[in-house]
Amino acid sequence: MNTKVTLFEGGRIAAAALIVLLLFLLAGNSPKGDIPLEGLESAALPLLKEGEYQPGDGRMLRRFYGLNPADYEGVAFYYPSTNMGVEELLLIKLTDASQGEAVEQAIGARLAAQKESFDGYGVEQTDMLNNHAVVEVRGRYVLFTVSENDQKIRQAFLDQL
Amino acid sequence: MAFANLFFLFVFLPMSLLLYFVMPWVAKNAMLLALSLLFFSWGKPAYLPLMLLLILFHYLSGLEMEALKARGSKRRARMVLITAVVFDVLLLCFFKYAAGFVGGKALPSPLGVSFFTFSLLSFLFDVYREKAPAPHNIIDFGLFATFFPKVSMGPIVRYADMAPQFKRHRFTWEKFGRGSRKFIVGLSKKVLLANTLGDTFYALSALPPKGLSACGAWLCALSYSLMLYFDFSGYSDMAIGLAEMFGFRFEKNFNYPYLSGSVSEFWRRWHMSLGAWFKEYVYFPLGGSRQGTLHTCINLMAVWLLTGIWHGTGACFVLWGIYYGVLIILEKMVLSKAFAKLPGFVGHLFTLLCVVVGWVFFFSPSPGSAFTLLGHMFGAGGFIDATARYYWASSWRLMLIGALACLPVWSQLGRNLMASGKKWFPLSLVAYGALLILCIAGMTNDTYSTFLYAQF
Numbered sequence: 001m002n003t004k005v006t007l008f009e010g011g012r013i014a015a016a017a018l019i020v021l022l023l024f025l026l027a028g029n030s031p032k033g034d035i036p037l038e039g040l041e042s043a044a045l046p047l048l049k050e051g052e053y054q055p056g057d058g059r060m061l062r063r064f065y066g067l068n069p070a071d072y073e074g075v076a077f078y079y080p081s082t083n084m085g086v087e088e089l090l091l092i093k094l095t096d097a098s099q100g101e102a103v104e105q106a107i108g109a110r111l112a113a114q115k116e117s118f119d120g121y122g123v124e125q126t127d128m129l130n131n132h133a134v135v136e137v138r139g140r141y142v143l144f145t146v147s148e149n150d151q152k153i154r155q156a157f158l159d160q161l
Numbered sequence: 162m163a164f165a166n167l168f169f170l171f172v173f174l175p176m177s178l179l180l181y182f183v184m185p186w187v188a189k190n191a192m193l194l195a196l197s198l199l200f201f202s203w204g205k206p207a208y209l210p211l212m213l214l215l216i217l218f219h220y221l222s223g224l225e226m227e228a229l230k231a232r233g234s235k236r237r238a239r240m241v242l243i244t245a246v247v248f249d250v251l252l253l254c255f256f257k258y259a260a261g262f263v264g265g266k267a268l269p270s271p272l273g274v275s276f277f278t279f280s281l282l283s284f285l286f287d288v289y290r291e292k293a294p295a296p297h298n299i300i301d302f303g304l305f306a307t308f309f310p311k312v313s314m315g316p317i318v319r320y321a322d323m324a325p326q327f328k329r330h331r332f333t334w335e336k337f338g339r340g341s342r343k344f345i346v347g348l349s350k351k352v353l354l355a356n357t358l359g360d361t362f363y364a365l366s367a368l369p370p371k372g373l374s375a376c377g378a379w380l381c382a383l384s385y386s387l388m389l390y391f392d393f394s395g396y397s398d399m400a401i402g403l404a405e406m407f408g409f410r411f412e413k414n415f416n417y418p419y420l421s422g423s424v425s426e427f428w429r430r431w432h433m434s435l436g437a438w439f440k441e442y443v444y445f446p447l448g449g450s451r452q453g454t455l456h457t458c459i460n461l462m463a464v465w466l467l468t469g470i471w472h473g474t475g476a477c478f479v480l481w482g483i484y485y486g487v488l489i490i491l492e493k494m495v496l497s498k499a500f501a502k503l504p505g506f507v508g509h510l511f512t513l514l515c516v517v518v519g520w521v522f523f524f525s526p527s528p529g530s531a532f533t534l535l536g537h538m539f540g541a542g543g544f545i546d547a548t549a550r551y552y553w554a555s556s557w558r559l560m561l562i563g564a565l566a567c568l569p570v571w572s573q574l575g576r577n578l579m580a581s582g583k584k585w586f587p588l589s590l591v592a593y594g595a596l597l598i599l600c601i602a603g604m605t606n607d608t609y610s611t612f613l614y615a616q617f
Contacts, residue, residue: 004224004228005225005228005229005232008221008222008224008225008228009221009225009241011217011221012218012221012222012225012241012245015214015217015218015221016218016248018214019211019214019215019218019252022210022211022214023211023255026207026211038270050527051526051527051529051530053526054366054526054530055526057359057363060363063363081369081526081527081530082369082370082371083368083369083372084369085369
């Protein structure tokens with residue numbers, strides 16, 4: 001009986017140790033070509049202005065960008081929480097790097113539509129859209145943000161890659 | 162991989178059923194385990210070793226507790242339980258609340274981490290309390306941990322409920338038919354109702370809460386209430402139906418919650434497996450309602466705070482948990498006596514009001530926007546405006562269909578038709594077939610549709 005318990009205990013502790021080791025290995029050795037989108041999201045999201053954004057889903061992505069989330073490996077999307085807001089974050093992990101051009105065009109169209117919406121009456125919003133919008137396509141990863149912290153978000157995005 | 166997905170429906174499910182049928186009885190559980198591991202690691206194969214190690218860790222923990230208890234070392238068995246529970250809770254917190262950060266890099270959450278962790282915790286408690294024997298077959302135990310119908314979004318099946326089925330579950334055409342019908346009903350709830358209601362909700366929630374009149378704000382909250390119900394109960398029906406196709410039986414997870422006459426009753430009918438889990442493994446061990454009024458209140462608040470945090474650590478989820486803790490305490494202490502003297506519909510209306518208000522905290526991105534929307538629901542933005550008129554005019558039929566679909570009459574009708582013998586049987590087959598075709602059409606049109614509870 002004692003031998004059995006010792007075996008179970010040893011196996012249990014070894015399994016627990018392997019789980020911890022595995023987590024470190026998964027995080028530490030994740031190749032640069034395969035960064036989890038959640039990591040990019042966690043790095044960028046705290047830099048958006050609190051209360052100015054809300055999470056979007058597939059339908060909102062289609063509505064705002066004309067993009068189908070099913071076409072990509074992963075999408076994280078936050079859009080303004082009010083009609084007068086412009087704070088926005090879009091992160092896409094492409095299935096294939098060749099999708100980047102079409103996504104960039106869709107982002108360009110969204111940005112142009114937003115500028116048109118606020119042109120003539122939303123001075124602050126127009127300034128944000130003109131001067132604080134960032135589009136970055138790196139390999140299979142796409143970032144689009146409109147935020148006062150646009151450069152910090154860009155840097156956080158690049159640091160993760 | 163989601164159930165409401167053409168790949169799942171036309172490739173994974175038929176292949177799974179075929180492989181399951183051709184396997185000899187002794188290898189069926191092993192085949193189901195292999196399929197479940199494939200489902201679990203689909204899209205995130207790096208987590209396959211993690212799941213295998215978790216299975217091994219819990220399997221050995223169960224055997225060790227049993228062996229220690231058999232030789233009378235209850236204290237050591239308790240230590241094994243505590244260390245294993247702490248390990249599970251830390252792992253859950255790591256993925257859920259620390260965003261999986263290790264060494265400056267983040268790991269995404271494994272599929273269904275909140276759900277399978279709670280299942281594994283139930284295993285530890287059930288074995289420790291001798292409600293079920295420790296598993297002596299690691300394949301059966303692995304199947305309990307990863308069975309694909311339940312691994313991503315529940316129901317949170319307790320080990321003591323599933324363990325007796327490993328050796329007893331048998332495929333029958335009757336079970337297969339019943340499971341298929343449940344699956345089609347669940348798929349219809351998701352694709353035909355939840356997704357369509359989502360159009361109204363997402364359109365209204367994209368508007369600034371300050372711009373909504375009372376009618377618009379109520380439509381926003383009501384459409385979410387219906388969408389969440391059809392989304393999550395639809396998923397649960399699919400999971401229960403799938404399990405039944407393979408010969409397993411899971412308890413229902415929803416029991417017409419919007420017909421409840423009190424908030425407590427609502428939570429006995431909504432996400433029943435989570436409620437039962439907290440009751441069995443948190444509320445009762447804390448003392449339940451046996452240690453006086455003050456202790457009961459503290460225990461209820463603890464359970465509801467944990468229920469809120471289980472959904473997420475955002476301030477809105479914490480507020481949502483506290484809201485229900487306070488409501489249920491008030492109901493137990495004061496309101497139930499008052500409602501007993503009033504006509505029954507008062508309790509129903511009060512419950513609906515409380516639940517819809519609660520969902521506002523649930524879906525709002527911040528407490529500020531939740532309170533703003535609530536303010537507008539109660540008149541801060543006027544009674545009605547052109548936006549609300551437009552959305553009510555375009556969605557009242559859908560809201561009515563949704564409300565009617567919350568009633569038990571339809572499932573009763575379906576059961577009666579199936580049981581009515583030859584006369585109506587072909588009609589019911591046509592009805593289920595038509596529903597399936599409509600769902601496939603809906604899924605083809607709308608290729609991306611996640612389940613709301615998948616985020617938890």
